[in-house]
Amino acid sequence: MSLISVREERTGDEDAIRAVETAAFGRPVEAGIVDILRESCPDFVSLVALDGERVVGHALFTPAAVDTGPVGMSLAPLAVQPDAQRRGIGTALVERGLAALRERECPFVIVYGHPGYYPRFGFERASAHGLASHIPDVPDDVFMVLVLDAGAMAGVRGVVRHRVEFDEAME
Numbered sequence: 001m002s003l004i005s006v007r008e009e010r011t012g013d014e015d016a017i018r019a020v021e022t023a024a025f026g027r028p029v030e031a032g033i034v035d036i037l038r039e040s041c042p043d044f045v046s047l048v049a050l051d052g053e054r055v056v057g058h059a060l061f062t063p064a065a066v067d068t069g070p071v072g073m074s075l076a077p078l079a080v081q082p083d084a085q086r087r088g089i090g091t092a093l094v095e096r097g098l099a100a101l102r103e104r105e106c107p108f109v110i111v112y113g114h115p116g117y118y119p120r121f122g123f124e125r126a127s128a129h130g131l132a133s134h135i136p137d138v139p140d141d142v143f144m145v146l147v148l149d150a151g152a153m154a155g156v157r158g159v160v161r162h163r164v165e166f167d168e169a170m171e
């Protein structure tokens with residue numbers, strides 16, 4: 001494995017991203033969501049990880065809004081090619097994405113994910129911050145938030161909703 005680099009998605013990466021998403025999740029659903037959001041969601045951050053020239057990882061951030069006002073971002077999906085996992089590629093993608101969102105003064109990031117993985121980046125149970133998912137019956141430890149701007153999020157409580165394309169694709 002050569003040195004891993006992370007950069008923003010470019011035109012021409014689409015097929016490689018689709019392949020990584022499909023391989024990582026073992027199904028085409030997440031790859032399809034990425035394709036839909038690329039067309040429908042103007043304000044997204046899409047990062048690829050490269051092993052040399054080969055795309056081996058992908059992370060997507062799209063807007064998510066609290067019903068009481070603030071708009072942050074949602075991290076989903078995050079995918080690393082199975083034969084390249086556990087080498088820090090997921091970490092590199094998340095850290096690069098979070099740095100970009102801090103620069104944009106994004107107030108918070110949500111994720112639905114493995115409770116053993118995301119806390120290393122500072123994600124905490126969203127319920128501890130007064131935030132609930134719009135999806136019923138999500139396990140409390142799965143729905144997490146990383147508050148990037150504590151001032152902007154002070155006193156904010158409410159229900160967070162990600163892009164409807166996720167829900168439509170999961171139906």
Ligand SMILES: CC(C)(COP(=O)(O)OP(=O)(O)OC[C@H]1O[C@@H](n2cnc3c(N)ncnc32)[C@H](O)[C@@H]1OP(=O)(O)O)[C@@H](O)C(=O)NCCC(=O)NCCS
Binds near residue numbers: 112
């Ligand atoms: C989750 C995923 C993106 C992590 O990418 P990665 O490049 O393997 O991650 P890193 O190398 O940065 O980190 C490896 C760490 O993640 C942990 N990890 C990987 N998958 C995990 C999981 N499903 N649950 C908990 N921890 C997990 C490993 O145990 C390892 O921990 P350690 O550093 O304490 O040993 C990757 O495993 C993947 O694509 N999985 C399939 C798709 C998926 O589930 N995406 C996330 C949806 S929430």
